Structures are given as C-alpha cells and as structure tokens.
Amino acid sequence: MARKSLQDLSGIANTIARSGPKGSERTAKASAPALGALQGSLASIREIDPSLIDDWGPVDRLEEFTAVNDEDEGEGFEALKLSIRNGGQQVPILVRRAKTEGRFEAIYGRRRLKACRDLGIKVRANVQDVDDATALLAKGLENAARRNLSFYEKARFAEAIQAAGHDASTTRQVLNLSASGLSHLAKVTQNVPRSIGDLIGAAPKSGRPKWTSLANMFAGKKLSEKAASEILRGAGSAMNSDERLDYLMNKATQREARQVVAGKEVSPVEGVTIKSGKGSLSLSVRKGGTNAAFAQWLDEHLAEIIQKSFDEFTAVNPEDGN
Numbered sequence: 001m002a003r004k005s006l007q008d009l010s011g012i013a014n015t016i017a018r019s020g021p022k023g024s025e026r027t028a029k030a031s032a033p034a035l036g037a038l039q040g041s042l043a044s045i046r047e048i049d050p051s052l053i054d055d056w057g058p059v060d061r062l063e064e065f066t067a068v069n070d071e072d073e074g075e076g077f078e079a080l081k082l083s084i085r086n087g088g089q090q091v092p093i094l095v096r097r098a099k100t101e102g103r104f105e106a107i108y109g110r111r112r113l114k115a116c117r118d119l120g121i122k123v124r125a126n127v128q129d130v131d132d133a134t135a136l137l138a139k140g141l142e143n144a145a146r147r148n149l150s151f152y153e154k155a156r157f158a159e160a161i162q163a164a165g166h167d168a169s170t171t172r173q174v175l176n177l178s179a180s181g182l183s184h185l186a187k188v189t190q191n192v193p194r195s196i197g198d199l200i201g202a203a204p205k206s207g208r209p210k211w212t213s214l215a216n217m218f219a220g221k222k223l224s225e226k227a228a229s230e231i232l233r234g235a236g237s238a239m240n241s242d243e244r245l246d247y248l249m250n251k252a253t254q255r256e257a258r259q260v261v262a263g264k265e266v267s268p269v270e271g272v273t274i275k276s277g278k279g280s281l282s283l284s285v286r287k288g289g290t291n292a293a294f295a296q297w298l299d300e301h302l303a304e305i306i307q308k309s310f311d312e313f314t315a316v317n318p319e320d321g322n
Contacts, residue, residue: 045092048104048125050117053095056105057132057139057164081115089116092124094138107135108142136161140174150204152197152211155185184208191215193225199232200248201241214249223252231255271295 093109104127106113116123130138140161149157154175161171172182188211189197203210217223231251235244265275271286271294287295298305 044126044128046125046127047122048095048127050113050123052102053104053106053113053123053125054098055110056096056107057136077111077115080111081118084112084115084121085119089124092126094142095125095127096130096135097127108139136164136166136170137174140176150202151185151207152188152200153202155188155211156197158182158185159189184212187212188215191218193218193228196225196228196232196248199229200244203241203245205242206245210245210249214245217249217252223255227255228252269294272298 089112091109091112093112094107095104095109096107097103098105104125107130109123109125113123154177158171158175158177161174162168166174168179168182171177172179175182177185192211192215214223218225218228228248231248232244234251235247239247265273267273269291271289271291273284275282275284285295285298286292287299
C-alpha cells in the first residue's frame with residue numbers, strides 16, 4: 001500500500017511535504033487525505049506486541065520516558081504505568097508499518113509504548129500508512145496539542161528535525177514557531193554543550209530567559225563544559241532538572257565573581273608566575289627546577305629590566321612618569 005502524503009494540502013502540511021530530504025525511499029503520492037485522517041478509524045486500532053514496534057524519527061523528549069511536567073500534571077512515567085495498569089490504555093499510539101514484514105515504527109507515544117512493554121501487555125496502536133513528512137508533522141502536532149515539551153526539549157527537537165534533513169521552514173511549522181522563536185532555540189543548542197543539557201534535564205519550569213543566559217555564559221567563555229560538568233556533579237541527587245539549572249547558573253555566577261576579585265594569573269615561562277589583582281601586580285619566580293638558571297639571572301637583573309622598561313614607558317607617556 002502506498003504511503004499517504006500531504007503534498008496536496010496547503011500551508012503547514014504542504015511545506016513539510018516539499019521540504020523533506022530528496023530521494024527518500026518513502027515516495028509521496030499525489031492524492032492526500034485530510035490531516036484529521038491520522039486520527040484513524042476504529043478499524044485502524046490494533047493491539048500489537050510492543051516487541052514488534054521500533055522507534056522512528058527525531059526524539060521529541062530530552063528524557064524519553066519522563067514527562068517534563070510531571071510535577072504539575074502528575075504525568076510521571078510511573079504514574080502513567082499505574083494508570084494503564086488500573087484503567088487500561090485510553091489513548092492509542094500512532095505507528096506505521098516498517099519495511100521489515102510484521103514490524104512497525106512508532107511515530108509518537110513512546111512513553112505509552114514503554115509502559116505497556118514494562119507491564120507485559122499489548123499496546124493499542126493506530127496503524128496508518130504515512131510518509132516521513134506526514135509522520136513528522138503528526139509528531140509535532142501531537143506534542144503541540146499536549147503542550148508538554150519544555151523550552152529546552154523544543155530546542156533539542158528542533159535540532160533533531162533539522163539534523164534529519166528538514167529545513168528551518170519545516171522546523172518552524174512543525175513546532176509552530178516564528179523565525180525569531182527558532183533562532184532563540186538554536187542559540188541554546190549551538191552554545192550549551194549537549195552533555196551539559198543532558199545533565200540538567202528538561203527543566204519544564206525554566207523558559208527562554210534562563211536558557212539564553214546559560215547559552216551566553218558558554219558563548220562568552222565565562223563557563224566551560226568541564227567546569228559546568230564539575231558543578232553539576234556537585235548538585236544533590238534529590239534536585240529536579242529546574243533546580244539543577246538554577247544551581248549551575250548560581251555557581252557559575254559565583255565562580256565568575258571570584259575570578260574577577262582574584263584577578264588573572266599567567267605563567268609565560270615555566271617557573272614564572274604573574275598575578276594581576278584588583279589593586280596590585282605581582283611576579284614570582286621559582287629558583288629551582290628546569291629554569292633555575294634563568295631565575296638566578298632574573299634575580300640579578302630584574303631591577304635593571306624594570307628601570308629600563310619604565311624609562312621607555314615614560315618616554316612615550318611623560319605624564320605618567322610624574
């Protein structure tokens with residue numbers, strides 16, 4: 001059976017259908033159903049062994065099986081499992097047939113799929129023949145409808161969509177973003193190292209201002225990936241992702257303040273250290289080690305070197321020599 005496509009639809013659907021990677025093995029047909037057809041009919045709902053279903057497409061959650069708004073909505077993964085155990089799976093997942101006979105690909109509903117897999121029961125799935133563009137759109141619309149992606153998850157999802165070969169226009173349409181909105185997301189993923197984002201988590205209560213501030217710290221070289229990792233390792237295990245983000249930013253700000261107070265320190269030659277503080281400049285030279293001879297020579301000539309340098313400086317800046 002041919003894959004359903006969206007290329008005859010207007011607006012968002014048509015944009016996605018046109019913008020997918022060229023040469024895809026999933027060819028779109030000219031005739032297309034309304035997007036509402038993705039809801040499927042009762043005949044499309046099947047109970048499928050979870051072991052027959054594989055993941056498909058960009059990951060739309062930072063923590064695949066953890067609800068990002070679990071504190072507000074009680075939709076943590078364990079709560080979801082308990083709900084399915086006690087009342088059954090009320091909302092089907094969306095799947096399509098895979099290239100391998102008898103297998104399927106999960107377009108959305110990974111947490112429900114995982115819950116059913118853990119419970120050892122079959123998963124209720126809406127089986128639709130859809131192409132990549134339609135599947136990506138359905139995935140984005142499903143998340144938009146549930147409004148459960150945090151700012152950072154949207155940033156990572158947008159990054160994943162583009163990494164899969166779709167352009168910025170498609171990404172904006174799938175996530176319902178303006179050009180500036182996508183730019184804000186991109187600034188975060190381009191500057192905050194992925195490893196640090198993974199350590200922080202989804203941070204559902206933290207919006208653009210906090211993540212942009214963190215991105216600016218990395219972009220301005222005020223925070224390194226190594227330093228951020230060290231700070232986060234010191235965070236308590238009981239902290240949730242929002243608290244980890246706040247903890248990192250607070251510690252990074254404190255560290256920056258200490259560095260300003262302490263001043264900078266350089267070592268142009270092994271054994272020689274120059275410290276620049278708020279009110280003074282100091283030089284220390286180690287008289288032992290590899291450059292012991294240089295230290296001895298410097299001890300004998302330092303006063304002469306400084307005087308010569310001072311004379312050269314005042315010759316160019318006479319007013320500073322008074």
